[in-house]
Amino acid sequence: MSSTPNAASGFTLDGAPAAALVMPWRQFYWLVQRELWENRSIFMAPLTAGLAAVLGSLVSWARLVAGIPAGVLKPGASDAGAVNGLIQQPFYLASLLIMLSTLLVAVFYSMSALHGDRRDRSILFWKSLPVSDLMTVLSKASVPIVVLPLVTFAVTVATHWVMLLAGSGILLVSGQDAALLWSPFFLFSSWLMLLYHLVLVHGLWYAPIFGWLLLISAWAKRVPILWAFLPPLAIGIMEKIALNTKHLGAMIANRIGGAGDGSTFTAGGISMDPLTMLTPIHFLTSRGLWIGLAFTALCLAGAVACRRSAGPM
Amino acid sequence: MALIEARGVRKAFGQSLALDGIDLSVDEGRIVGLIGPNGAGKTTALQAMVGLTPCQGTLRVLGLDPWKERGRLMRDVCFIADVAVLPRWLRVWQAIEFVAGVHPRFDRCKAEAFLTRTTIRRTSKVQELSKGMVTQLHLALVMAIDTRLLVLDEPTLGLDILYRKQFYDSLLNDYFDRSRTILLATHQVEEVEHILTDVIFLDRGRIAFGRSVEEIELNYAEVAVRPEQAATARALKPIDEREGIGRRLMIFKDVDRRQLAALGEVRTPGIADLFVAIVRRRTAATDGGEFQHQESQAREQGAAR
Numbered sequence: 001m002s003s004t005p006n007a008a009s010g011f012t013l014d015g016a017p018a019a020a021l022v023m024p025w026r027q028f029y030w031l032v033q034r035e036l037w038e039n040r041s042i043f044m045a046p047l048t049a050g051l052a053a054v055l056g057s058l059v060s061w062a063r064l065v066a067g068i069p070a071g072v073l074k075p076g077a078s079d080a081g082a083v084n085g086l087i088q089q090p091f092y093l094a095s096l097l098i099m100l101s102t103l104l105v106a107v108f109y110s111m112s113a114l115h116g117d118r119r120d121r122s123i124l125f126w127k128s129l130p131v132s133d134l135m136t137v138l139s140k141a142s143v144p145i146v147v148l149p150l151v152t153f154a155v156t157v158a159t160h161w162v163m164l165l166a167g168s169g170i171l172l173v174s175g176q177d178a179a180l181l182w183s184p185f186f187l188f189s190s191w192l193m194l195l196y197h198l199v200l201v202h203g204l205w206y207a208p209i210f211g212w213l214l215l216i217s218a219w220a221k222r223v224p225i226l227w228a229f230l231p232p233l234a235i236g237i238m239e240k241i242a243l244n245t246k247h248l249g250a251m252i253a254n255r256i257g258g259a260g261d262g263s264t265f266t267a268g269g270i271s272m273d274p275l276t277m278l279t280p281i282h283f284l285t286s287r288g289l290w291i292g293l294a295f296t297a298l299c300l301a302g303a304v305a306c307r308r309s310a311g312p313m
Numbered sequence: 314m315a316l317i318e319a320r321g322v323r324k325a326f327g328q329s330l331a332l333d334g335i336d337l338s339v340d341e342g343r344i345v346g347l348i349g350p351n352g353a354g355k356t357t358a359l360q361a362m363v364g365l366t367p368c369q370g371t372l373r374v375l376g377l378d379p380w381k382e383r384g385r386l387m388r389d390v391c392f393i394a395d396v397a398v399l400p401r402w403l404r405v406w407q408a409i410e411f412v413a414g415v416h417p418r419f420d421r422c423k424a425e426a427f428l429t430r431t432t433i434r435r436t437s438k439v440q441e442l443s444k445g446m447v448t449q450l451h452l453a454l455v456m457a458i459d460t461r462l463l464v465l466d467e468p469t470l471g472l473d474i475l476y477r478k479q480f481y482d483s484l485l486n487d488y489f490d491r492s493r494t495i496l497l498a499t500h501q502v503e504e505v506e507h508i509l510t511d512v513i514f515l516d517r518g519r520i521a522f523g524r525s526v527e528e529i530e531l532n533y534a535e536v537a538v539r540p541e542q543a544a545t546a547r548a549l550k551p552i553d554e555r556e557g558i559g560r561r562l563m564i565f566k567d568v569d570r571r572q573l574a575a576l577g578e579v580r581t582p583g584i585a586d587l588f589v590a591i592v593r594r595r596t597a598a599t600d601g602g603e604f605q606h607q608e609s610q611a612r613e614q615g616a617a618r
Contacts, residue, residue, distance in 0.1 A: 033411070123398075130384055
């Protein structure tokens with residue numbers, strides 16, 4: 001008996017088309033869809049953050065215009081610069097809030113993605129379907145690395161639109177010039193930078209963090225959160241004691257806090273440094289990025305190996 | 314060619330052997346019951362066959378190595394590992410959409426048709442369904458998949474009697490045909506007895522017995538021996554004897570039924586009784602010889618190396 005590829009074609013029922021196959025991309029689509037069904041926080045967290053930002057900015061604008069006589073605020077007015085800052089600030093804070101919410105979701109998602117179904121035994125159902133372990137792991141890795149950054153972008157843009165319309169309403173009602181929010185249309189450039197930041201930093205630069213968390217969630221029998229954070233901490237402390245160096249700590253801090261050249265990440269969350277727009281080549285050719293991606297690939301390969309022999313716990 | 318072919322399949326968890334050299338061969342169109350007490354190795358055997366656990370020895374299912382080619386194998390094999398494995402957050406319509414999305418042989422209409430005969434609502438979450446309904450849902454999904462082999466591991470565990478009966482009825486009427494094969498493990502023998510075509514007894518990781526139901530009918534007989542005939546009956550060397558109501562119940566192997574009829578009422582032994590008889594004999598043979606058992610194990614392990 002052999003397992004030559006031909007052997008498989010003999011297993012179709014009479015007259016049925018030989019290789020009944022689901023295209024890999026279609027399978028992948030449904031696997032990701034399954035993640036969205038299971039983890040509603042992927043949408044709910046940023047939407048809630050967006051809603052909070054909208055409400056907060058409404059209050060902020062209402063308070064701002066309350067003390068200013070009608071007709072004073074308009075583009076080009078002498079003190080418009082300062083007021084502009086105050087009016088535009090909620091937009092940045094909204095992006096920041098939404099981004100933080102999805103980062104948290106990404107971290108917690110990654111830690112439970114390959115753990116939860118082992119705990120509730122549903123892995124036995126998932127594994128009874130013709131889906132390879134590689135496909136499963138890739139679909140789960142795509143959530144923090146691809147899906148969440150894109151959701152963040154979409155929700156942020158939608159939130160900004162709502163804020164724009166609501167803010168214009170407040171300015172108009174209070175007799176100010178709504179053009180303050182619309183011209184120059186500062187949001188377009190910030191959206192572009194946001195997308196750039198999300199894809200490069202949240203997607204590519206943070207990928208090894210999510211890869212590590214996914215590996216732990218595939219491997220750990222219990223409390224993946226401890227396994228995810230304690231070993232790096234312990235190794236860092238041991239390094240400090242034994243060698244009096246902080247290489248690991250510095251490496252992790254650099255991974256979390258800075259993307260390669262350090263210029264794409266600012267305290268505000270979104271980089272407003274126009275230089276970053278000009279240096280994707282610098283970023284894409286940086287050694288840290290590629291070492292990180294190689295580490296991600298290793299972690300995911302390990303997760304696939306763990307997943308293969310994984311059963312209910 | 315056999316659908317499942319196992320030669321010397323072994324699986325150890327640490328020091329203990331879950332499977333200790335399994336040889337078996339299952340042909341198409343059979344309903345095979347893998348029967349044994351808890352801990353006999355049933356689940357391990359089934360999990361090895363569907364590629365959930367690696368094992369030593371040669372194991373081929375549909376000509377594939379289950380461990381290495383699980384993804385491909387599961388196109389033609391369905392597996393239900395007890396009933397409580399559908400994820401609690403899943404909604405009924407999502408389950409159908411998902412399986413339709415990933416399984417090339419899933420027939421959505423069949424699943425829908427089966428579900429309309431139940432009271433399951435499409436918008437319900439699995440956690441809102443009763444255990445029986447979850448089983449119905451799982452069965453609806455599985456029966457709508459055009460597979461060649463269905464593997465069931467204690468599929469009705471924890472269900473009430475109505476659902477259990479319904480489960481096997483559906484399986485027989487709506488799923489099974491001669492081109493399909495069902496392998497099912499259970500320790501509730503009585504309720505599957507009438508649907509099986511083959512029986513395999515598993516005892517401490519080994520196959521204690523493997524026969525088709527026809528062979529059992531042909532070769533084994535249970536006689537309700539009248540007490541005054543007991544001595545005569547014992548001379549025919551029953552493989553098992555136990556107390557009945559006013560009768561000695563004895564199981565005979567390869568004894569002419571006409572000869573047995575003189576001793577009392579003759580019938581084909583129930584599978585549970587046959588199981589007890591065979592396992593008891595094995596235990597008797599290895600007891601007093603625990604040493605012997607270990608020795609033979611050690612010898613086999615040496616041979617395996």
